[in-house]
Amino acid sequence: MKIKNPVVWFEIYVDDLERAKKFYQKVLNIQLSELPMPEVPDGDDDMKMLAFPMEMEGEGAAGALVKTKGIKAGGNSTLIYFGSEDCSIEESRIANAGGKVVQSKQSLGEYGFMVLANDTEGNAFGIHSQS
Numbered sequence: 001m002k003i004k005n006p007v008v009w010f011e012i013y014v015d016d017l018e019r020a021k022k023f024y025q026k027v028l029n030i031q032l033s034e035l036p037m038p039e040v041p042d043g044d045d046d047m048k049m050l051a052f053p054m055e056m057e058g059e060g061a062a063g064a065l066v067k068t069k070g071i072k073a074g075g076n077s078t079l080i081y082f083g084s085e086d087c088s089i090e091e092s093r094i095a096n097a098g099g100k101v102v103q104s105k106q107s108l109g110e111y112g113f114m115v116l117a118n119d120t121e122g123n124a125f126g127i128h129s130q131s
Helices: 017-028 087-097
Strands: 007-013 048-051 062-067 078-083 100-107 113-118 124-129
Touching: 007 124, 017 048, 017 062, 087 100, 087 113, 087 124
Parallel strands: 007 062, 078 124
Antiparallel strands: 007 078, 048 062, 100 113, 113 124
């Protein structure tokens, strides 16, 4: 699989979702829309997401503003997801490359699968695949 743009998703963590929504809508002249949360086993009902305009096909990254417990805005509050055919493949390489898997491959329902990890510098990133 040849990926022209390896970044497929990003999250910008915020403390005040409404304030951040107003800011990005004004600055970028766009409308953000509520992104329904899939059912997850740990039941994190506190997570709220507002999606930037996106197309699932084509080049360019899609993303959302995210408010959730445990992650403060600022610092390392932007999470980039890299595209993959099967994110478990990249997951298997993380430790040997000096990184750490934070969340093993998990289902996002109709949105595919994801892995969360830290790189060798402690930066968080994600890997996304449809299978």
